[in-house]
Amino acid sequence: MQNMITKKDIIAEAERLKFADIGFTDAQPFDSQREYLQAHQEEYGWAEAIGLSLIAGTDPKNILPQAKSIIVLLESYFEESYPLQLERHFGRCYLDDDRVTKDGLALRIKAFRKFLQANGIDSKVPFNLPHRLSAARAGLGTFGKNCLFYARRVARTSSFVFPVALVIDHEFVADEAEVSIGCPDWCRNACVAACPTHALQGGGKIDPRRRISFLTYYGDGLTPLELREPMGMNIYGCDRCQNVCPRNTPWMVQEKPQNPRVLAKSANFDLSCLLHMDKPYFEKKIWPHMFYMSTDDIWRWKMNVARAMGNKP
Ligand code: SF4
Known part of the structure; x- marks a missing residue:
């Protein structure tokens, strides 16, 4: 045995x-x-x-x-690290x-x-x-x-x-569980205050349908007028609550080497290329990396890009 x-x-x-x-x-x-x-x-x-x-x-x-x-x-x-022009428009976890x-x-x-x-x-x-x-x-x-x-x-x-x-299918001794919220009291809910679409409701509660990430790839039809400004320059995903979180500051400021895989494909995600892309471009250069929207949803990609361009300061 x-x-x-x-x-x-x-x-x-x-x-x-x-x-x-x-x-x-x-x-x-x-x-x-x-x-x-x-x-x-x-x-x-x-x-x-x-x-x-x-x-x-x-x-x-x-x-x-x-x-x-x-x-x-x-x-x-x-x-x-990722190119800043990508971080501005895409959730880091998707890059x-x-x-x-x-x-x-x-x-x-x-x-x-x-x-x-x-x-x-x-x-x-x-x-x-x-x-x-x-x-x-x-x-x-x-x-x-x-x-x-x-x-x-x-x-x-x-x-x-x-x-x-x-x-x-094998049993191993479990590690000690810790199911709790670990935020310092002094933070005063910076993430909740910063969430532009009010998806975060405080105390660890969220309405997933109001998340900017959800709205960028699964939103129903045209983005409603009242959400177009709050959704800002996000095209696919959102890191807003991570960026403002003091628990993340030490890692965010740490110097990191560049991610060569992401750097190599970054030009494909240029906003004007995305705005004018056709199906072959989308299927070859975009979909394999960000696949929540199908080829039939290229219009949604372009809608998000147009909004992001329109919201540029
Ligand atoms: S910003 Fe970070 S530390 Fe502050 S409440 Fe939100 S998750 Fe917790």
């Missing part, structure tokens, strides 16, 4: 693959999240309607019937998103799963598991009042991290 690997072995592999942090939690259902989603279908019903199955994702056994534990890897996605091209983070996740598999552990990487809650349950950090997840040990405790949760 194969010798079972230990937590220490798994942690070492995560480090080798350059994940910023790793934690373990059990595979108990996320009951509070399910209850919250069920009680807030008005705000989250759209997610079920487009097939995100968030409610099903609150029970790891719906993902892997023999689920015993969850491993959460923490990816620090702002280790390298080096390889979920379609599968040539960056996806390869490291694949290698990690291969390592688990070689040691007799089956895993699934569900998109609909509550990732941030999993990370909090695995002791990797705390929440902000902007509903984002802040690292406890890495990226200078900023929110420029995202959890990758793997449901596995």
Whole structure:
């Protein structure tokens, strides 16, 4: 019989693959999240309607019937800097998103799963598991009042991290959970005050339908007149609440090397190119990196670009 690997072995592999942090939690259902989603279908019903199955994702056994534990890897996605003209218009977490091209983070996740598999552990990487809650349950950090997840040990405790949760069929001792908001009292809700569309409602509550990110890629039809100015120069995604957050200042001011992958494609995201792009341009140069809108939605891209240009100071 194969010798079972230990937590220490798994942690070492995560480090080798350059994940910023790793934690373990059990595979108990996320009951509070399910209850919250069920009680807030008005705000989250759209997610079920487009097939995100968030409610099903609150029970790891719906993902892997023999689920015993969850491993959460923490990816620090702002280790390298991005061109400022891109940061101005696009959410940072989308600038080096390889979920379609599968040539960056996806390869490291694949290698990690291969390592688990070689040691007799089956895993699934569900998109609909509550990732941030999993990370909090695995002791990797705390929440902000902007509903984002802040690292406890890495990226200078900023929110420029995202959890990758793997449901596995082996049991490991869970790390100590810490599901709490970690904001200092003196901040006085800078993120809530700064949110131009009033998506943030304070105390860690959010109306996802009012998020600028949501409005840029899933907004219904033409952007209503009253939102055109508040949505400012954001074309795809929004980092406003992260930028104003004092918990992020130490990481934001830290000098970073440039991200060569993003630099190489930055000219494709020039606003006048986006405004005049045709389908082949979109499908080849834009969609593989920012794919929430399909080819049929090029008009929406152009609408967002035109608004951003119109809002330029
Ligand atoms: S801006 Fe203030 S209240 Fe909002 S997440 Fe940051 S520390 Fe918390």
